[in-house]
Amino acid sequence: MPQIRLDNLVKRYGAVQVLHGIELDMAENEFTVLVGPSGCGKSTTLRMIAGLETVSDGEIYIDGRPVKDLDPKDRGLAMVFQDYALYPHMDVASNISFALRLQKRPRAEIDAKVREVAELVGLSDFLARKPGALSGGQRQRVAMARALAKDSEIFLFDEPLSNLDAKLRGQMRAELAIMRQRVQKNMIYVTHDQIEAMTLADRIVVMNGGYIQQQGTPEELFKRPANKFVAGFLGSPPMNFLGATLVREDDMLMAQGAAFKVAIPADTAARLPTSQTSVILGVRPSDLNYNSEAPDAEAFDLRVKVSEYVGAQSVLLCECGSTDITVELKSETPIALGETLRFALRPEGIHLFDPKTEMAL
Amino acid sequence: MTSQRLNKLTPYMFMAPAAIIMAVALLYPLGYMIYGSFRDWNPSQTIGESEFVGFKNYITLFYDPAFRESLSVTLTFAFAVVTAELVIGVGLALLLDRNIRGMSVLRTLFILPMMIAPVVVGLMWRYMYHPTVGTFNRWLKSWGFEGVDWLGQHALLSVIIADIWQWTPFIFILSLAALQSLPRSALEAARIDGATAWQQIWYIKLPLMMPVLIVTALLRLIDAFKVLEVILVMTEGGPGLSTEIVALRISRTATEFRELGTAAAMSNYLLILLLVLTLAMFAITRLQEARAARLARQIQEEG
Ligand SMILES: Nc1ncnc2c1ncn2[C@@H]1O[C@H](COP(=O)(O)OP(=O)(O)OP(=O)(O)O)[C@@H](O)[C@H]1O
Numbered sequence: 001m002p003q004i005r006l007d008n009l010v011k012r013y014g015a016v017q018v019l020h021g022i023e024l025d026m027a028e029n030e031f032t033v034l035v036g037p038s039g040c041g042k043s044t045t046l047r048m049i050a051g052l053e054t055v056s057d058g059e060i061y062i063d064g065r066p067v068k069d070l071d072p073k074d075r076g077l078a079m080v081f082q083d084y085a086l087y088p089h090m091d092v093a094s095n096i097s098f099a100l101r102l103q104k105r106p107r108a109e110i111d112a113k114v115r116e117v118a119e120l121v122g123l124s125d126f127l128a129r130k131p132g133a134l135s136g137g138q139r140q141r142v143a144m145a146r147a148l149a150k151d152s153e154i155f156l157f158d159e160p161l162s163n164l165d166a167k168l169r170g171q172m173r174a175e176l177a178i179m180r181q182r183v184q185k186n187m188i189y190v191t192h193d194q195i196e197a198m199t200l201a202d203r204i205v206v207m208n209g210g211y212i213q214q215q216g217t218p219e220e221l222f223k224r225p226a227n228k229f230v231a232g233f234l235g236s237p238p239m240n241f242l243g244a245t246l247v248r249e250d251d252m253l254m255a256q257g258a259a260f261k262v263a264i265p266a267d268t269a270a271r272l273p274t275s276q277t278s279v280i281l282g283v284r285p286s287d288l289n290y291n292s293e294a295p296d297a298e299a300f301d302l303r304v305k306v307s308e309y310v311g312a313q314s315v316l317l318c319e320c321g322s323t324d325i326t327v328e329l330k331s332e333t334p335i336a337l338g339e340t341l342r343f344a345l346r347p348e349g350i351h352l353f354d355p356k357t358e359m360a361l
Numbered sequence: 362m363t364s365q366r367l368n369k370l371t372p373y374m375f376m377a378p379a380a381i382i383m384a385v386a387l388l389y390p391l392g393y394m395i396y397g398s399f400r401d402w403n404p405s406q407t408i409g410e411s412e413f414v415g416f417k418n419y420i421t422l423f424y425d426p427a428f429r430e431s432l433s434v435t436l437t438f439a440f441a442v443v444t445a446e447l448v449i450g451v452g453l454a455l456l457l458d459r460n461i462r463g464m465s466v467l468r469t470l471f472i473l474p475m476m477i478a479p480v481v482v483g484l485m486w487r488y489m490y491h492p493t494v495g496t497f498n499r500w501l502k503s504w505g506f507e508g509v510d511w512l513g514q515h516a517l518l519s520v521i522i523a524d525i526w527q528w529t530p531f532i533f534i535l536s537l538a539a540l541q542s543l544p545r546s547a548l549e550a551a552r553i554d555g556a557t558a559w560q561q562i563w564y565i566k567l568p569l570m571m572p573v574l575i576v577t578a579l580l581r582l583i584d585a586f587k588v589l590e591v592i593l594v595m596t597e598g599g600p601g602l603s604t605e606i607v608a609l610r611i612s613r614t615a616t617e618f619r620e621l622g623t624a625a626a627m628s629n630y631l632l633i634l635l636l637v638l639t640l641a642m643f644a645i646t647r648l649q650e651a652r653a654a655r656l657a658r659q660i661q662e663e664g
């Protein structure tokens with residue numbers, strides 16, 4: 001039941017530095033999700049933990065033991081690869097049992113283990129098939145079963161669902177969440193899909209450009225993003241950002257932009273440094289509700305440019321002065337393109353960022 | 362003739378020139394050889410003047426100890442060189458399949474022998490094997506050993522070594538290509554599963570390279586049965602019949618013994634042998650294709 005600690009982890013390829021001092025502590029049995037845009041260094045971090053990439057600087061501790069110079073096989077971990085990495089010439093049973101056979105475990109024990117994990121992932125009928133004769137979802141299960149069979153304490157996943165179609169991905173995601181409850185292990189999961197990150201993680205680590213931007217529970221990150229990048233990365237449709245200046249009116253702090261002026265809640269206002277004159281106002285579409293009666297200081301007037309029908313909800317792209325804002329609206333609401341609608345802003349939905357540092361205020 | 366019929370014939374009209382050239386250049390000599398193999402035929406005669414003898418040439422050859430000897434030399438030579446070349450070539454490929462600086466230069470150097478004309482290779486090795494002034498014996502003597510009678514007592518071994526030197530690179534580059542197209546992530550998975558370098562080679566790399574290795578080995582085997590120049594230049598088949606491979610015996614039967622019919626029959630024996638090998642090769646590729654197709658169908662049926 002190990003803890004994993006990354007201590008100032010650095011990776012360089014020649015002169016290019018792709019990881020800039022990653023500091024990360026993972027508690028026992030924690031499901032950690034590394035998430036970030038393509039090329040941000042998620043896979044590199046994971047592969048360094050696995051021992052497939054060398055560490056340029058820093059150290060990796062598993063249970064307090066430095067492992068940077070150990071072979072992958074001596075780190076006691078199992079990994080599921082994006083392309084599944086099955087052994088094409090072995091049937092499913094041999095794929096699952098490969099690690100155990102290398103360990104020269106007794107025949108009966110191996111057979112029992114193969115049956116057990118095949119049952120767990122629903123592969124019992126396919127044990128004699130070669131990977132080439134399996135569908136994508138089935139291959140994915142074999143990869144999962146192979147990792148489970150090893151009884152490792154640490155599981156690494158590198159975008160295990162990204163090669164599946166949307167429907168199967170949703171199904172496998174649910175199965176993974178169920179498996180997660182049954183198998184209490186340390187899991188580190190790399191993805192660029194924020195839904196996977198939000199639904200599976202105990203702790204999300206958002207990375208960008210080789211730096212950790214923020215880490216915490218999904219709720220923490222969603223409600224209190226540390227900076228504009230995290231705020232914009234998590235949540236769908238993404239958060240709207242509007243430039244605004246701060247003005248004081250009758251003891252109320254207001255954020256004023258080209259075509260809006262909204263009140264900032266007192267507790268948020270109290271936190272702001274007095275020198276702050278301009279901010280970036282961040283508002284999630286889900287915090288804007290269609291309400292023609294809303295008071296001026298808590299509302300945006302938006303002109304509808306495009307309406308995207310996605311089922312019960314429609315996503316509207318609207319104009320607010322010169323910037324665009326996305327909002328969500330129940331599809332049955334009768335609206336016309338070009339119409340100006342009033343949206344009420346939930347006071348908790350106001351996020352302020354410094355325009356220069358982009359840090360949350 | 363309707364235009365539809367004409368349309369159907371068009372492709373054949375375009376193919377006709379190639380087909381005619383094939384027939385003239387390939388089938389005619391082949392037919393000529395088969396026809397000749399049933400005749401008692403002397404180079405001073407035209408083929409029409411020669412006498413038809415039925416299977417006499419084939420039967421005589423079958424019981425001819427010299428031909429049998431020559432056949433066994435050929436088989437020994439072919440299987441020995443292919444086995445050795447496979448082991449060394451695949452071994453080198455496994456060793457050099459890594460990204461170290463200068464590796465591409467090294468790889469290029471390794472395949473140089475293959476690019477040298479066989480006659481030159483023969484001459485080179487004949488010189489190196491020379492009992493007194495040859496490179497090998499001079500080295501041996503300078504280190505205080507006895508010289509070795511390379512092209513005398515150990516003639517077959519010596520020509521085998523020369524062939525290995527020339528043709529190992531062929532297996533090496535094909536194995537290297539096969540190795541580099543192996544799925545990287547499967548090898549990484551094996552490392553995580555706990556496979557040592559040897560176990561990775563034995564359980565993952567070699568099995569995955571096997572289809573390429575089988576075809577490569579068959580190609581080399583077919584080639585080794587027909588080798589002529591190197592041995593002709595190095596030993597001329599001697600001493601005695603010790604290095605007289607079938608190709609060499611055919612050329613001697615035709616030129617020295619002036620028995621064109623027998624030579625043709627011998628060629629046909631060799632041809633049959635090669636045909637069997639080639640068919641084996643096709644059969645293996647077809648089997649692999651059929652298996653792949655069956656798998657694809659299986660997946661499709663499941664939707
Ligand atoms: N062998 C290499 N040589 C040089 N640069 C590399 C090498 N491997 C990766 N990189 C660089 O390192 C950075 C991080 O790559 P990494 O694979 O970790 O990204 P990622 O976050 O996993 O992205 P994705 O979501 O696309 O998989 C990228 O900018 C990539 O170009």
Ligand SMILES: [Mg+2]
Pocket residue numbers: 042043044159
């Ligand atoms: Mg990646």
